[in-house]
Amino acid sequence: MSAYRAPLRDMQFALRELAGVEGVAALPGYEDTLDVLDSVLEEAGAFAAGVLDPLNRTGDKQGCTWKDGEVSTPAGFKEAYKKFADAGWIGLPVPAEYGGQGLPQILLGPTLEMWNAANIGFANGPLLNQGAIEAIELVGSHEQKQRYIPNLVSGRWTGTMCLTEPQAGSDLAQVRARAVPDGDRYRITGTKIFITFGEHDMAENIIHLVLARLPGAPEGTKGISLFIVPKFIVNDDGSLGDRNDVVCASIEHKLGINANPTCTLNYGEKGNGAVGYLVGEPNRGLEYMFIMMNAARFSVGVQGIALADRAYQSALEYAKERIQGRDLKPGSRTPEPIVKHPDVRRMLMLQKATIEAMRGLAYVTAASLDYAARHPDEKVRKEHKAFVELMIPVVKGWCTESAVELCSTALQVFGGMGYIEETGIAQQYRDVRIITIYEGTTGIQALDLVGRKLLRDMGAAATSVGRKMEGVARECGAHSDATVKRVGEALGKALATLNEASQWIGMNAMGDLHKAFACSVPYLRLWGVVAGGWQMARAARIAAEKIAANDSESDFYRAKLATAAFYASHVLSQAAWHKRQIVEGSGDVMQLSDAQFELDRKTAAAV
Numbered sequence: 001m002s003a004y005r006a007p008l009r010d011m012q013f014a015l016r017e018l019a020g021v022e023g024v025a026a027l028p029g030y031e032d033t034l035d036v037l038d039s040v041l042e043e044a045g046a047f048a049a050g051v052l053d054p055l056n057r058t059g060d061k062q063g064c065t066w067k068d069g070e071v072s073t074p075a076g077f078k079e080a081y082k083k084f085a086d087a088g089w090i091g092l093p094v095p096a097e098y099g100g101q102g103l104p105q106i107l108l109g110p111t112l113e114m115w116n117a118a119n120i121g122f123a124n125g126p127l128l129n130q131g132a133i134e135a136i137e138l139v140g141s142h143e144q145k146q147r148y149i150p151n152l153v154s155g156r157w158t159g160t161m162c163l164t165e166p167q168a169g170s171d172l173a174q175v176r177a178r179a180v181p182d183g184d185r186y187r188i189t190g191t192k193i194f195i196t197f198g199e200h201d202m203a204e205n206i207i208h209l210v211l212a213r214l215p216g217a218p219e220g221t222k223g224i225s226l227f228i229v230p231k232f233i234v235n236d237d238g239s240l241g242d243r244n245d246v247v248c249a250s251i252e253h254k255l256g257i258n259a260n261p262t263c264t265l266n267y268g269e270k271g272n273g274a275v276g277y278l279v280g281e282p283n284r285g286l287e288y289m290f291i292m293m294n295a296a297r298f299s300v301g302v303q304g305i306a307l308a309d310r311a312y313q314s315a316l317e318y319a320k321e322r323i324q325g326r327d328l329k330p331g332s333r334t335p336e337p338i339v340k341h342p343d344v345r346r347m348l349m350l351q352k353a354t355i356e357a358m359r360g361l362a363y364v365t366a367a368s369l370d371y372a373a374r375h376p377d378e379k380v381r382k383e384h385k386a387f388v389e390l391m392i393p394v395v396k397g398w399c400t401e402s403a404v405e406l407c408s409t410a411l412q413v414f415g416g417m418g419y420i421e422e423t424g425i426a427q428q429y430r431d432v433r434i435i436t437i438y439e440g441t442t443g444i445q446a447l448d449l450v451g452r453k454l455l456r457d458m459g460a461a462a463t464s465v466g467r468k469m470e471g472v473a474r475e476c477g478a479h480s481d482a483t484v485k486r487v488g489e490a491l492g493k494a495l496a497t498l499n500e501a502s503q504w505i506g507m508n509a510m511g512d513l514h515k516a517f518a519c520s521v522p523y524l525r526l527w528g529v530v531a532g533g534w535q536m537a538r539a540a541r542i543a544a545e546k547i548a549a550n551d552s553e554s555d556f557y558r559a560k561l562a563t564a565a566f567y568a569s570h571v572l573s574q575a576a577w578h579k580r581q582i583v584e585g586s587g588d589v590m591q592l593s594d595a596q597f598e599l600d601r602k603t604a605a606a607v
């Protein structure tokens with residue numbers, strides 16, 4: 001696999017021309033953004049290509065090893081983490097008072113994309129670390145912030161998020177880990193599974209953020225609290241004290257992301273419980289997690305863009321090199337590179353168009369995360385918050401589901417060599433498969449979209465975003481450029497199907513909830529396809545105007561316009577299919593009894 005080259009030009013386009021980074025740079029505290037933007041992108045691209053990418057394949061092959069509770073990461077990971085921290089990448093969005101750079105969330109779009117494209121096995125560490133920093137920053141005490149955040153930013157320590165237990169995955173109401181008061185601290189017992197970087201050798205200490213129940217806490221989601229449980233207790237002077245009673249019992253053997261350890265952690269095996277410290281108020285742990293989840297789910301959506309783009313880069317290079325079959329055009333006598341064949345072109349265009357749409361949508365959403373946090377006008381903050389809440393399950397669900405399909409398409413471009421590990425595309429295909437599962441499965445994202453985001457406010461947020469999309473569809477549909485007009489009209493049609501599907505779900509939710517939720521995943525995908533089309537229509541209009549003005553990068557913009565046209569005919573057109581699944585097919589989903597699923601396996605004798 002050739003070296004990773006970050007798509008810096010398209011990132012700049014999505015940042016500047018779609019997401020309006022200038023607007024974000026006008027928010028209080030973010031005034032330096034534009035001064036550093038180009039260098040952040042260039043340096044991140046160089047770091048991803050120079051430091052992380054070379055460890056991607058070796059990390060996958062070598063994997064992690066567990067011995068007597070200690071975990072070793074693949075060769076080079078420890079040094080890479082130090083370089084990553086020293087270069088200031090951990091602290092990119094963290095306020096300067098904790099040693100961070102205090103840059104806006106919008107810059108997480110391109111930087112996260114680069115880390116994950118180059119090496120998702122590595123990048124998962126900083127991603128979870130960021131979650132731990134945010135949790136402490138959001139609800140930790142002053143003392144907790146001072147004690148933990150600077151060390152998590154400097155890379156001396158790393159953080160984890162410990163939610164999942166054997167009986168509590170999607171359903172965190174079933175969390176059973178216990179926390180018992182012990183003076184000014186707590187004693188934690190229980191088992192957490194699937195904890196990313198739960199144990200490793202890359203830092204001196206690990207700060208676990210753990211969900212557990214206090215004695216007498218209410219059942220369900222309202223009785224879960226959040227605790228800091230350090231691997232080594234931190235003394236008052238900041239030095240490391242005793243080893244805490246949290247032990248890595250094993251690591252998982254996985255389909256992909258082999259370079260990062262996925263750990264089972266036992267708390268309090270020795271009998272007294274691991275020492276923990278309450279974060280925020282009792283019984284509000286899950287609520288805190290949900291506030292943070294926007295950022296974490298956004299990040300996993302970006303992992304989808306990253307892996308799809310990396311796979312696309314490889315597929316394109318292979319398609320230009322692999323000589324096979326003559327061109328269809330008359331008179332062609334010798335075999336040509338497969339990139340000449342229309343079907344290979346179709347596969348490459350599908351990847352390129354969907355990736356650009358996803359990137360546009362993700363960066364626009366990231367800009368709203370910044371407006372929601374920092375805009376001086378409360379009304380504007382609220383509008384952006386509502387937009388973000390609606391879009392997060394879409395960015396997470398649609399970008400990850402699409403990425404799985406796009407990595408499969410990229411592998412198909414390689415033919416048989418795609419199935420062989422040495423080309424590297426097989427690793428992409430294995431690595432990408434997790435992203436529709438962790439940070440909430442696609443089913444859970446869709447449940448959130450329909451239940452909490454669509455039905456709870458009677459469609460108010462969806463209607464408001466719909467109006468914005470309608471405006472773009474109308475303007476593009478009336479544009480003088482024929483391609484922009486075509487994309488605008490396609491967006492208008494797709495939007496009408498989305499509105500119909502939303503209304504259908506709203507109506508049916510008043511009666512049969514099973515039926516209303518039966519196609520929540522197709523509904524989520526419908527949202528993704530249309531919202532991606534919204535960004536592609538905007539992109540097409542911008543491109544046409546640049547071309548008309550003889551912009552020096554007209555070739556880039558011509559490609560953008562053609563890519564938007566492809567998106568309209570090949571991706572936006574999926575909207576009609578999704579709508580039919582919802583409106584015509586939801587009733588079919590629950591038709592069989594549990595027993596009827598088994599009837600095709602009965603032997604003749606049993607019938």
Ligand SMILES: Cc1cc2nc3c(=O)[nH]c(=O)nc-3n(C[C@H](O)[C@H](O)[C@H](O)COP(=O)(O)OP(=O)(O)OC[C@H]3O[C@@H](n4cnc5c(N)ncnc54)[C@H](O)[C@@H]3O)c2cc1C
Binds near residue numbers: 161194195262439
């Ligand atoms: C490699 C890896 C890394 C991970 N890292 C972490 C980590 O760092 N920290 C952490 O706490 N956890 C982590 N996890 C756990 C991960 O978040 C869970 O696996 C995930 O949330 C799904 O839970 P589950 O595996 O129990 O699946 P289940 O909840 O059992 O779901 C099984 C299936 O049922 C569906 N389903 C479940 N409930 C519903 C419902 N109500 N409606 C519709 N469909 C439903 C799901 O969509 C899924 O298809 C990790 C997991 C893996 C594999």
